[in-house]
Amino acid sequence: MPLYEYRCRHCGSEFECLMLSPNEPDPECPCCHKKGVEKLISAGSIRPQGIPTGAGGFKPPACAPTGG
Numbered sequence: 141m142p143l144y145e146y147r148c149r150h151c152g153s154e155f156e157c158l159m160l161s162p163n164e165p166d167p168e169c170p171c172c173h174k175k176g177v178e179k180l181i182s183a184g185s186i187r188p189q190g191i192p193t194g195a196g197g198f199k200p201p202a203c204a205p206t207g208g
Contacts, residue, residue, distance in 0.1 A: 145180040148172060154180070 147154045148169035157167045168175050 146177040147180055148174065149176045149178060150174045 143156050143158050145154065145156050146167065146169075148171065151169060151172040151174075153169060153171040155170055166175070166177050166179070169177055
């Protein structure tokens with residue numbers, strides 16, 4: 141169940157919302173109670189281009205230069 145970040149287009153407040161299904165409509169603003177929010181890109185939703193190797197390691201993508 142992903143936690144999404146939103147910003148209200150009317151009052152500018154930012155809030156988080158747990159969405160139980162990807163088919164749910166966008167929530168209303170908890171401050172002004174209006175519809176019309178935009179989904180923000182949060183740090184948790186950005187993934188690096190490499191491939192995780194486990195145990196905290198990171199392998200760069202094959203096309204990236206590797207030192208030297």
